[in-house]
Amino acid sequence: MSSPRVLAPAHREAPGPRRTVAGTPAPNRLAKRYSRARRIEMVTAYLFILPTLVLFLVFSVYPFVRTVELSFTSWDGLSSTFEQVGLDNYVAALQDSVWWGSMGNGVFLAVIALVFMQGLGLLLAVGVDRKMKGQTLYRTLFYLPPILSGIVVATIWKWLLEPNNGVINATLDSIGLGALAHPWLGDPSTALWAISLVSVWQGVGYPFLLFLAGLQGISGEIYEAARMDGATGRQIFVKITLPLLRPVIGIVSVLTFLGAMQTFNLVVAMTKGGPGYATEVPILHIYRSAFGPSPDFGYASALSIIFGVLLFGVSMISLYLSRRSGGEPS
Template sequence: MTAQLHIPVRRRLSAPHRRRGVRRNIIGWMFLAPAIVLIGVFTITPFAQAILLSFQSWDGVSPDTPWVGLANYEFVMSDPVFWASMRNVLFFGVIGFVIGNGLALGLALAVNATTRGTTFFRTVFYLPGVLSVVVVGLLFGFILAPGTGVLNRLLESAGLGALAQNWLGDPAFALISVAAVFVWYHWGFAFLLFLAGLQDVPKELYEAAELDGANRWTKFRYVTWPQLAPVTSIVSLLTLLGALQIFGTVQVLTNGGPGYHTMVPTLAIYNEAFVNWRYGSAAAMSVIFGGALILLSLIQLAIAGRRSRV
């Protein structure tokens, strides 16, 4: 017998089906239209205006905005304050990524292993994230104040007065102190995401691993960690973006001082525009910093996509 070739025939949709599909597309775009308009007005348009302004000189008051070409970018490239802020914000990113996420994952594992008090721990650990950055800055400004600060008084009462420091005024401790405040403020959200991811791991995988004689570390390495890969990618991206965009905490605690040891790009851009009245160079800073954030996000998403395909 001769084999028969079955060639799939593409069926043509009838006119009512085509009209129904077009109608669904129109309805979908109608629902998306308000969001697209808002994104265009409040995101794309300001970013395009910032790019245009970065090639101009403007003091924020004068109606004249003369074209200066790449002069603003040349100024930014040679500005030590801006690049010091970039180094500082990388430090915040590393601390948040390693210590903050490590702390969040460790406590999520501990809470997930308990049978009681999950709701209590989930609420308490997330509580710092509910506070505003101004409240957090004022709170830790009181705790870390030299002499009368709560931390120094506790050290003195414990007989460790030699360890008391000017935590926010000493260049050797200011950046570390602000980074610790950032971790305390942001780690609760990562904790909730990790805990949700752990609760979604199928119990059958752990049971199968136990039948194979796996210990705790083996189960974490071959079961828990691979299952948490999507959550880890999201948490890592949000933590890095949050660290790189830190502003309010630094402004309230140190305002970039002492000197420029705790300066961050967002605060440097703010000072350049609203203190020094150089909007053109501030726009150039924002374009460079925004481009770095976009590049970092694309790299992180590419890594997450490759990991999900493995």
């Protein structure tokens, strides 16, 4: 996409007081009045954004600065003294195998989400984008899981996955596949897969909705022209739909990755990070560091900073790659 032509600075300058050949300002009442009006306008504009700016400073900037500050201390979250520990928390984080294991679990959930949640979301969006009977019903149904509370979703799935009375094992048993019945959440080798399945089920509505919006932004004339040229459905999808959806795919990928890495409530409600550390995820580990049996807000803050920096880095790289491959959001 070509960028708009940049006007020369001289052309963009606001009309100011006329200048004489010698360069001294010529008195111009109209220009002065204009300049005063512009100043009032700017002050008014700043006054309008001031409340938002104050809220942003108080609720975003200050907590961030405070988190950075806390990450160099050892604080139990209650006492009035903060022990300065320098980089100790960061060094401890680097050596914390449970923390890096939780990061690995987060990446696993993110990969599953990127492949299955996005893939399924795209397929559902393509399916619903056609003119079909019950289109609104399908859209509502697909978007229903994301609006449910994570705790409700986790509770429902915990019942479904329950080893002795759960619907999933009972169904397997009733269709002659009882040998496949399994304690899904109680086995370290399947617990994370079970969580990821629930996560995909709950989250698929978001990419679905974004992809659907992206599909509806593609002009029907392009498809019509392709069909007239004899393109097959598969060719149209690969050569037209996917390339034109690339900006949406880029954004959805970043959002999906960030969402999956920050999985928390499903894990807390379904496994509490267990068995062992099989489903321990980064946010849960940070939470435990701050609110666990040996609370250390300093260490939790250091983990938060590390986690935030890593997520920011990955997001920037993803967006950069997305832009380079022509997926810059228009």
